[in-house]
Amino acid sequence: MAKGRVTFRTERCKACELCVRFCPQQILSLNKTMINPLGYHPIAVVREEACNGCGICALMCPDLVITVERE
Secondary structure (H helix, E strand, O other), X not given: OOOEEEEEOHHHOOOOOHHHHHOOOOOEXXXXXXXXXXXXXXXXXXXXXXXXXXXXXXXXXXXXXXXXXXX
């Protein structure tokens, strides 16, 4: 099974949660312990080991916050 790694430009995240809703592996969530410069709780990975690198989260992000790398 393919593995992936997701990185974020958290300073640009507007917490729209589109990536959370469309992630087939359900590995994303808002980081409730952090607030970015825009005043939002940015996105974070909660189950990195389950990422398959599909890239759907990056495609759904309207602000180009997400980068996905496949191993």
